[in-house]
Amino acid sequence: MPCRKNGEFNANFFLTFGNFCATILINISYFSNTSVTSFLADCFYIIKRMIEVRELTKSYGPTVAVDHVSFDAHAGEVLGFLGPNGAGKTTTMRILTCYLSADAGSATVAGYDVFEESVEVRKQIGYLPESAPLYADMGVIEYLNFMTQVRNLPKSQRKDRIRAVIDICGLEDVIQKDIGELSKGYRQRVGLAQSLIHDPPILILDEPTSGLDPSQIIEIRNLIKNIGQEKLVLFSTHILPEVSATCTRILIINNGKIVANGTPEELSSQAKGEDIVHIAIRGSQEAIEAQLNELDFVSQWSRVDTDNGIVGYQIHAAQESDAAEALFHVVVKNGWSLTELRQESVDLEDVFLNLTDKEQV
Amino acid sequence: MTNITAILKKEFRSYFNSPIAYIFITFFLGISAWLFFRGFFLVNQAEMRGFFGLMPWIFLFFIPAVTMKLWAEEKKLGTVEILMTLPLRDYEVVIGKFLASFALLTVTVILSLVLPLSVMYLGNPDGGTLIGGYIGLLLMGGAYISVGLFTSTLTENQIIAFIFGITACFVLLIIGEDIVLFNAPNWLFPIFSYLGLGAHYSSILRGVLDSRDIIYYLSLIGFFLYLSTLSVESRKWR
Numbered sequence: 001m002p003c004r005k006n007g008e009f010n011a012n013f014f015l016t017f018g019n020f021c022a023t024i025l026i027n028i029s030y031f032s033n034t035s036v037t038s039f040l041a042d043c044f045y046i047i048k049r050m051i052e053v054r055e056l057t058k059s060y061g062p063t064v065a066v067d068h069v070s071f072d073a074h075a076g077e078v079l080g081f082l083g084p085n086g087a088g089k090t091t092t093m094r095i096l097t098c099y100l101s102a103d104a105g106s107a108t109v110a111g112y113d114v115f116e117e118s119v120e121v122r123k124q125i126g127y128l129p130e131s132a133p134l135y136a137d138m139g140v141i142e143y144l145n146f147m148t149q150v151r152n153l154p155k156s157q158r159k160d161r162i163r164a165v166i167d168i169c170g171l172e173d174v175i176q177k178d179i180g181e182l183s184k185g186y187r188q189r190v191g192l193a194q195s196l197i198h199d200p201p202i203l204i205l206d207e208p209t210s211g212l213d214p215s216q217i218i219e220i221r222n223l224i225k226n227i228g229q230e231k232l233v234l235f236s237t238h239i240l241p242e243v244s245a246t247c248t249r250i251l252i253i254n255n256g257k258i259v260a261n262g263t264p265e266e267l268s269s270q271a272k273g274e275d276i277v278h279i280a281i282r283g284s285q286e287a288i289e290a291q292l293n294e295l296d297f298v299s300q301w302s303r304v305d306t307d308n309g310i311v312g313y314q315i316h317a318a319q320e321s322d323a324a325e326a327l328f329h330v331v332v333k334n335g336w337s338l339t340e341l342r343q344e345s346v347d348l349e350d351v352f353l354n355l356t357d358k359e360q361v
Numbered sequence: 362m363t364n365i366t367a368i369l370k371k372e373f374r375s376y377f378n379s380p381i382a383y384i385f386i387t388f389f390l391g392i393s394a395w396l397f398f399r400g401f402f403l404v405n406q407a408e409m410r411g412f413f414g415l416m417p418w419i420f421l422f423f424i425p426a427v428t429m430k431l432w433a434e435e436k437k438l439g440t441v442e443i444l445m446t447l448p449l450r451d452y453e454v455v456i457g458k459f460l461a462s463f464a465l466l467t468v469t470v471i472l473s474l475v476l477p478l479s480v481m482y483l484g485n486p487d488g489g490t491l492i493g494g495y496i497g498l499l500l501m502g503g504a505y506i507s508v509g510l511f512t513s514t515l516t517e518n519q520i521i522a523f524i525f526g527i528t529a530c531f532v533l534l535i536i537g538e539d540i541v542l543f544n545a546p547n548w549l550f551p552i553f554s555y556l557g558l559g560a561h562y563s564s565i566l567r568g569v570l571d572s573r574d575i576i577y578y579l580s581l582i583g584f585f586l587y588l589s590t591l592s593v594e595s596r597k598w599r
Contacts, residue, residue: 097446101597122448129446133439137378138371149367150447194443 050075050202050232051096056105058091065091066102067256073249075201078228080247081236084356088256089236090130093206096234097127110201123151126200130207132191136180140171140190143179144197151198165193168223184211192220196227203227205235209242221246240352244268252355259355276344277323278304280312283336288313291330297323310339364449368457369464372431376465381427386469389423397476407484409477413494413566417534417559420505425526427465428509429519431458432593436517445593452590459510459586466502470495489568497565500578504558505530507585514592533558533581 051073058066066088073079081089094100096107098118106113112120135143144165148158166172169189174182179190188211195203208224209217224233224246237243243250244264252260252267260267281288285303288311292301297317304312317323324343331338376382396419397412404411435441444454480486512525535541537557545553554560558581561574 094442099442099446099596119448119450122446125446127443127446129439129442131439133442135371135375135440136438137375142374146367146371147447149370150364150449152363152448 049073051107051109051234053092053096053107054105056092056095056102056107058088058095058100058102064256066095068105069253069256069258070105071251071258071261073232073234075232076228076230077249078224078233078235078247080243080250081234081253082240082243082250082352083236083238083253085238087253087356089253090206091256092253093127093204093234093236097125097204098122123198124200124202126195126198126203128188128191128195128203128205128208131210132188134179134187134190134194137178139178140175140182143190144193147194147197153198161197161199165196168196169193170219185213185216188212188216188220192223201231203231203233203235205233207237208235209237209239217242252352254356275317275323277315277317277327278312278340278342278344279315279327279331279338280310280340281331281336281338282310283331283334285311287334288336291334295326295330297326312340364453365457365460368449368454369460372458372461373464376427376461381430382465385423385427385465386472389419389469390473390475393419393473394476401480407480407486409480409486409491409494410566412476413498416498417501417562420502421527421530421534424462424466424502424505425509425512425523425530428462428506429513429522429526431462431510432513432589433517433519433522437519445596451593452586455510455586455589455593459506459582459589462506462510463503466506467499470498470502487568490566493565493568493570496570497562497574500565500575501558501562504533504578504581504585507582507589508533511585511589511592514589530558535559537561 049072051071053072054070056066056069057064069088069092081092083089091100095102096109096114098114098121101115106115108114109121110124112124114121138146141162144162145158148161153161166175169192171186171189171193174186174190179187182190188208192205192208195205205224209220212220221242224235227233228246228248235246247264249263250260250267251258285306289301289303292298292313292315298315299318300316302314304314306312315323315327324341328338328341376385393412393415396415397409400411432441435444445451477486477491508529509522509526512529513519513522515525516522533556535557536553537555537560541557542550542553555577561577564571565574
């Protein structure tokens with residue numbers, strides 16, 4: 001898969017470059033005897049692979065849920081885990097959070113092995129399982145307080161951290177309530193608050209926006225973006241617009257296998273697609289159609305409707321030809337009037353359908 | 362240790378956040394007091410042997426009822442997924458949950474001290490057997506709790522956990538009884554008579570605090586807590 005190669009190339013380049021810098025710095029520090037360790041640590045923090053998964057395999061009886069999955073993730077990334085239901089997203093996340101173990105393969109989180117050093121791994125991760133399971137009989141504050149205890153936060157910081165996650169997740173209105181009384185959206189937010197309480201370097205969220213209303217979805221997406229600027233966020237979804245809106249990188253997983261790995265742009269450009277322009281013109285139908293046949297960037301067109309002298313077309317045009325603009329000029333030149341002009345670009349949806357269909361056949 | 366305390370507090374509070382604790386305490390005290398006083402004035406002796414004799418049978422139904430939710434409910438609600446991905450060791454969670462149920466039992470047993478106090482007011486009971494009886498009660502309750510905790514790890518259905526709990530405690534209670542022992546094969550006789558929960562309980566009731574009985578109870582509790590830990594860990598076996 002070309003995109004995967006691309007991703008690996010970037011990572012390797014980055015690492016090599018990082019090591020190169022580090023070597024220079026070590027030499028400098030050796031000769032000048034000044035302490036650059038903290039700066040070095042920063043360097044390594046940036047290049048540190050926070051999650052490293054190699055050939056992970058897990059099956060439930062005869063069904064293979066995760067099939068030789070390998071990927072890396074770095075701090076400062078928002079990694080979207082995309083796939084149809086039952087593709088293996090949740091299982092992969094459960095293995096990374098040490099809830100389940102894999103049959104074969106290895107995974108390290110922040111340098112710790114998930115099978116051998118699971119307690120250390122769990123300290124590094126904030127995890128929100130699917131559908132945010134919480135204790136219904138506890139109060140919101142009581143629950144967050146319990147989390148500060150089991151996360152072993154120092155007593156002096158507990159109040160501040162609870163305060164901070166209440167602000168981040170917008171829980172101010174419900175702090176007096178029991179979790180059982182909360183709506184789905186608020187529960188999801190309490191779940192998120194719980195995962196953020198110890199300020200973890202890695203956040204793993206399983207379908208964090210399911211069951212939320214559109215404005216809440218936008219809030220959560222913005223939150224994820226903000227957090228992802230310095231931390232690693234790994235979240236799963238089967239909603240396509242979500243990943244393009246939020247992620248810096250996308251992993252598409254199907255039948256337990258990773259079928260694509262790259263930035264949203266890389267993946268969209270990969271889809272050998274065309275732009276689709278919707279246009280409605282007031283003018284003579286024959287003249288318009290004759291003109292359309294002449295334009296070389298139009299690969300295909302179809303008449304959608306005719307209404308009171310306005311003709312609507314759907315036009316397929318080669319990508320990056322600025323078809324909409326060109327069409328506008330054509331309309332102006334011919335003295336027609338334009339009543340609608342709208343461009344759709346081929347998006348992730350096609351990539352996704354392509355990749356997931358191919359596997360099933 | 363702080364982890365165990367955190368789990369203990371959370372579980373203990375959850376008993377009192379829900380009606381479970383209140384119903385448990387009220388009905389346990391009501392039923393045991395009624396059964397005790399029903400015969401007390403007829404026998405007309407200032408002793409509590411009748412009360413302690415009843416306890417294994419009352420605990421048989423009451424204790425699996427408080428332990429059944431400990432794991433089964435977490436599994437059903439999915440909260441176990443958050444709980445087991447916290448930086449806690451599995452045994453810490455198991456011990457914390459055990460101690461929470463044990464604390465509820467201790468509160469209940471302390472409240473039932475009303476009974477011996479009224480007996481002391483009415484007559485002059487033997488202090489040794491009273492203290493022995495109460496220690497035996499707590500040890501036996503602890504053993505039942507560890508069994509109930511284990512059966513709760515086996516299923517996500519609380520009713521199944523409850524019935525398994527009762528059955529397992531019942532088997533443990535009766536295998537030391539004469540009627541079972543006489544019908545058991547000879548080679549099983551010493552094993553059964555040692556494992557039987559009832560025999561150890563009645564020897565404590567006599568006011569004899571034998572270290573063998575205490576070791577028996579503690580190792581039974583330890584064994585079932587170990588089994589629970591294994592059962593919780595089994596999701597990660599490969």
